[in-house]
Amino acid sequence: MYLVLEGIDTAGKSTQMAALRERFPDACFTKEPGGTPAGERIRSLLLETGVRSERAEMLLFLADRSEHIEEVVLPHRSELIVSDRSVISGMAYAMVKQAFEPDELLHLNRFATGGVLPDFAVVLKLEEPELRRRLAGKEQDAIESRGTEYLLAIQDELERAARLLGIPTLVIDAALDVDTITEQIEEIIITKGES
Ligand SMILES: Nc1ncnc2c1ncn2[C@@H]1O[C@H](COP(=O)(O)OP(=O)(O)OP(=O)(O)O)[C@@H](O)[C@H]1O
Numbered sequence: 001m002y003l004v005l006e007g008i009d010t011a012g013k014s015t016q017m018a019a020l021r022e023r024f025p026d027a028c029f030t031k032e033p034g035g036t037p038a039g040e041r042i043r044s045l046l047l048e049t050g051v052r053s054e055r056a057e058m059l060l061f062l063a064d065r066s067e068h069i070e071e072v073v074l075p076h077r078s079e080l081i082v083s084d085r086s087v088i089s090g091m092a093y094a095m096v097k098q099a100f101e102p103d104e105l106l107h108l109n110r111f112a113t114g115g116v117l118p119d120f121a122v123v124l125k126l127e128e129p130e131l132r133r134r135l136a137g138k139e140q141d142a143i144e145s146r147g148t149e150y151l152l153a154i155q156d157e158l159e160r161a162a163r164l165l166g167i168p169t170l171v172i173d174a175a176l177d178v179d180t181i182t183e184q185i186e187e188i189i190i191t192k193g194e195s
């Protein structure tokens with residue numbers, strides 16, 4: 001089962017990845033961008049150096065995704081794979097910029113992934129007051145400093161992207177306590193992972 005955790009910055013993805021590692025120690029845990037050695041270099045170029053061209057940025061995320069699918073997802077396809085972000089983030093963050101049409105993004109991502117998509121997605125959804133509280137509690141990076149309205153717009157696009165891609169999705173209230181969220185994700189793995 002190829003399961004992906006999605007959500008805006010501070011939604012709790014890393015926290016759930018850590019909790020799931022304890023419950024499923026034999027699973028393959030990965031991420032986008034940066035799930036491979038080449039992907040780590042691409043991640044650094046994207047998030048530290050930065051590129052000015054939106055098309056170049058898009059193609060770099062797509063290159064990371066191609067390498068990730070071929071070097072991590074496909075070799076572990078018969079196992080449980082849990083990824084922090086995926087093609088869903090890829091579509092959502094690009095759509096919110098409105099620089100690309102959804103159909104174009106679907107085509108580009110189908111090319112990049114070879115049609116290999118997550119079997120199931122969990123979207124951790126934050127309401128504005130909790131988002132503001134969590135952002136206030138951390139040093140904000142370039143994306144987070146764009147403010148809550150921008151992040152909430154991305155959050156809406158995450159659900160839209162999952163629908164456009166046809167990926168079965170469960171939206172979970174990210175403000176629930178950590179264990180409750182983990183138990184809901186574990187239930188998905190147990191009930192749908194065998195199918
Ligand atoms: N269920 C929860 N209830 C309350 N606080 C939480 C919950 N899950 C995570 N947090 C807290 O929210 C903050 C962000 O969590 P985390 O780093 O896991 O989010 P993230 O989605 O990985 O964020 P980013 O994408 O920015 O790395 C942390 O301080 C974490 O302790």
Ligand SMILES: Cc1cn([C@H]2C[C@H](O)[C@@H](COP(=O)(O)O)O2)c(=O)[nH]c1=O
Nearest residue numbers: 032033061085086089090091093094143
């Ligand atoms: C996969 C993917 C990610 N992004 C953005 C989303 C975040 O702002 C960063 C990744 O940071 P994280 O600490 O790993 O969550 O990159 C994107 O714009 N496009 C994508 O395809």
